[in-house]
Amino acid sequence: MTIEHIAIRPSHPDYDAARTTIGGSSEPAVVLRPTSADEVAASLRYAQAEGLPVAVRCGGHSPLGHSNLDGGVVIDLSRLDGVELLGDDRVRIGGGATWGPAAASLAEHGLAITSGDTTSVGVGGLTQAGGMGWMIRKHGLTIDSLLATEVVTAAGEIVRATPMQHADLFWAVRGGAGNFGVVTAFEFQAQRISTVHFGTISFALDDVAGLLTRWAEAMRAAPDELSTTMVLMPGFGDFPPGAVLYVCLAGDDTEVLQPLRAIGTVVAEEVGKRPYAEILEEAHPPEGILPVIGNTLVESVDTPLADAIATAYARGGRVVFLRSLGGAFGRVGPDQTAFAHRSAEALVVSAAFLTPDATEDEIASARAVWRTIGDQGIGAYAGFLGSDSPDDLASLWPEATLNRLRQVKRTWDPGNVFRRTFNIAP
Numbered sequence: 075m076t077i078e079h080i081a082i083r084p085s086h087p088d089y090d091a092a093r094t095t096i097g098g099s100s101e102p103a104v105v106l107r108p109t110s111a112d113e114v115a116a117s118l119r120y121a122q123a124e125g126l127p128v129a130v131r132c133g134g135h136s137p138l139g140h141s142n143l144d145g146g147v148v149i150d151l152s153r154l155d156g157v158e159l160l161g162d163d164r165v166r167i168g169g170g171a172t173w174g175p176a177a178a179s180l181a182e183h184g185l186a187i188t189s190g191d192t193t194s195v196g197v198g199g200l201t202q203a204g205g206m207g208w209m210i211r212k213h214g215l216t217i218d219s220l221l222a223t224e225v226v227t228a229a230g231e232i233v234r235a236t237p238m239q240h241a242d243l244f245w246a247v248r249g250g251a252g253n254f255g256v257v258t259a260f261e262f263q264a265q266r267i268s269t270v271h272f273g274t275i276s277f278a279l280d281d282v283a284g285l286l287t288r289w290a291e292a293m294r295a296a297p298d299e300l301s302t303t304m305v306l307m308p309g310f311g312d313f314p315p316g317a318v319l320y321v322c323l324a325g326d327d328t329e330v331l332q333p334l335r336a337i338g339t340v341v342a343e344e345v346g347k348r349p350y351a352e353i354l355e356e357a358h359p360p361e362g363i364l365p366v367i368g369n370t371l372v373e374s375v376d377t378p379l380a381d382a383i384a385t386a387y388a389r390g391g392r393v394v395f396l397r398s399l400g401g402a403f404g405r406v407g408p409d410q411t412a413f414a415h416r417s418a419e420a421l422v423v424s425a426a427f428l429t430p431d432a433t434e435d436e437i438a439s440a441r442a443v444w445r446t447i448g449d450q451g452i453g454a455y456a457g458f459l460g461s462d463s464p465d466d467l468a469s470l471w472p473e474a475t476l477n478r479l480r481q482v483k484r485t486w487d488p489g490n491v492f493r494r495t496f497n498i499a500p
């Protein structure tokens with residue numbers, strides 16, 4: 075099969091757009107836009123015949139530019155974006171779909187999958203990282219709703235991986251960050267959910283550390299239906315500094331919000347019933363800044379951690395997000411999927427906002443401040459990692475998980491074709 079009809083080469087009018095993702099622009103030899111698993115297999119054969127490296131792209135939201143590369147072949151899956159109902163609320167979503175359109179299609183049938191918070195994030199990248207969404211405590215990670223995948227392997231075979239069929243591959247795809255093949259379709263168990271109670275409760279910034287520990291305490295007692303994210307915003311542009319709690323209640327008993335109103339001094343509240351698909355929004359990262367990002371999964375938002383966050387935040391120029399975990403997320407065993415950090419009660423993500431011309435010293439100083447928080451966690455989440463040093467890679471998977479992932483890598487990708495990611499060497 076020739077690939078020219080799906081090829082965008084440097085002379086093509088679409089090349090400039092095709093070589094750009096949110097991670098920046100690269101100069102691939104060619105961007106291929108396959109429309110079927112067979113064309114994905116042909117794309118891989120082409121790269122192999124030409125001796126070119128490969129990057130796989132879905133939503134293009136890797137901040138590290140993992141879905142882009144210079145001088146190689148980008149396999150852009152954006153035309154594999156179908157959403158198909160399979161019966162019994164099971165759905166098949168193409169490996170190049172993005173969550174906004176997918177959620178809108180599901181909503182037409184009264185269905186939803188807990189995914190991310192941003193419409194343009196890809197189903198392919200988010201799902202293989204794990205997938206942390208607004209209903210994580212009720213329905214777990216996105217991978218916890220996954221029933222099967224269709225994968226084009228490094229050998230060019232099209233295989234179906236399920237708990238019964240190629241179970242090793244199915245396990246690895248759920249948290250192994252795209253190391254094992256091109257996933258051309260994901261089959262999920264969707265949930266019968268149309269609306270949620272969603273919005274924000276804003277607090278005074280008088281006692282940041284106390285606010286965080288009281289938030290964590292309230293979330294430990296909260297029902298699974300309630301997932302929340304506390305955001306400590308720096309003053310930025312027109313936005314004043316503030317502590318904003320995003321709440322998503324996948325149920326109708328709004329009384330469960332009451333304990334959250336008691337964790338601090340409420341200065342504003344805006345929570346209402348909304349269609350689930352409409353709470354996914356487009357994110358517009360602030361321009362003209364260099365974000366230095368870190369994340370860590372923590373087993374307890376205790377006083378030492380809360381103090382470290384409050385101190386780092388008080389230095390200014392830093393945003394901190396704390397996502398509540400637990401609930402269904404924590405009831406999956408650490409060895410059931412390749413996402414193993416199931417004992418975490420929260421994910422802390424933080425970015426220091428530096429100017430683009432920041433010096434090495436300023437970057438190092440921002441990283442050192444982050445370490446006072448990051449060193450208190452048990453590991454990191456691939457989805458929000460802003461760097462991929464050996465230490466970052468070591469933080470993604472506990473040793474036993476990593477050894478098992480390596481074994482699967484040796485079976486399915488011994489030549490390390492799929493290395494433009496947080497790479498697990500065979």
Ligand SMILES: Cc1cc2nc3c(=O)[nH]c(=O)nc-3n(C[C@H](O)[C@H](O)[C@H](O)COP(=O)(O)OP(=O)(O)OC[C@H]3O[C@@H](n4cnc5c(N)ncnc54)[C@H](O)[C@@H]3O)c2cc1C
Nearest residue numbers: 132133134135136141169190191196198199206252257495
């Ligand atoms: C604005 C923003 C908001 C975000 N919000 C959330 C959130 O709410 N929850 C959350 O969990 N994460 C979130 N993330 C993180 C996000 O899940 C990761 O960045 C993810 O990798 C992006 O997936 P993508 O398909 O868009 O990216 P891409 O850049 O296309 O791909 C990322 C990686 O996955 C691989 N890959 C993608 N698709 C496939 C496929 N089908 N087969 C094989 N490999 C594939 C790529 O090769 C690459 O290595 C967010 C990121 C951003 C930038």
